[in-house]
Amino acid sequence: DAGITQSPRHKVTETGTPVTLRCHQTENHRYMYWYRQDPGHGLRLIHYSYGVKDTDKGEVSDGYSVSRSKTEDFLLTLESATSSQTSVYFCAISDFSYEQYFGPGTRLTVT
Amino acid sequence: QKEVEQNSGPLSVPEGAIASLNCTYSDRGSQSFFWYRQYSGKSPELIMSIYSNGDKEDGRFTAQLNKASQYVSLLIRDSQPSDSATYLCAVNSGGSNYKLTFGKGTLLTVNP
Numbered sequence: 152d153a154g155i156t157q158s159p160r161h162k163v164t165e166t167g168t169p170v171t172l173r174c175h176q177t178e179n180h181r182y183m184y185w186y187r188q189d190p191g192h193g194l195r196l197i198h199y200s201y202g203v204k205d206t207d208k209g210e211v212s213d214g215y216s217v218s219r220s221k222t223e224d225f226l227l228t229l230e231s232a233t234s235s236q237t238s239v240y241f242c243a244i245s246d247f248s249y250e251q252y253f254g255p256g257t258r259l260t261v262t
Numbered sequence: 263q264k265e266v267e268q269n270s271g272p273l274s275v276p277e278g279a280i281a282s283l284n285c286t287y288s289d290r291g292s293q294s295f296f297w298y299r300q301y302s303g304k305s306p307e308l309i310m311s312i313y314s315n316g317d318k319e320d321g322r323f324t325a326q327l328n329k330a331s332q333y334v335s336l337l338i339r340d341s342q343p344s345d346s347a348t349y350l351c352a353v354n355s356g357g358s359n360y361k362l363t364f365g366k367g368t369l370l371t372v373n374p
Binding site for chain 2 (some may be wrong): 160181191192193194195196199201207241245248250251252253254255256
């Protein structure tokens, strides 16, 4: 997985609770991404980062926030989890080649 | 909204045959094109990148790009059961090379 880890790998949480997912890379890549993958929708970009403290929204950003205080870490926060946020979340990284490499994923279930 | 379209499949081929996977995209400004393989329950794995019109070969895989027709394809020669997976096409989007739009994927099954 190209030096990318995600934690936790699995999480079950209740509606209304905050959840933070962590992506950690050891490749010193500039760009980091959070995607969600759902049946029938494929991979959809939630947020991305093009440097420390530089982030922007993707196509499905409502209900999510991100932070990147260090090159190696990119955090995704669900402020108040809803059942519609049950999904598999993937982190990805890329450098100036623009080839993206994915982490192992986090399976989140909101009950 | 930039779109990337793939036939969802499933595409079923016998072992040893050529599997042909197709992808069309809507953004004429796209410059970077990628194929990912995703096994069930696993994360996407980059298998091919292509940036120029024509063919690019890597082992049993050949990527083909036709920007005029906004079409990119992946050929897998001598298909093996281990090639059975979902194949995702990705295209750079939004005028920037560092954002990708993914197709929904084509499920390939290679039968022994």
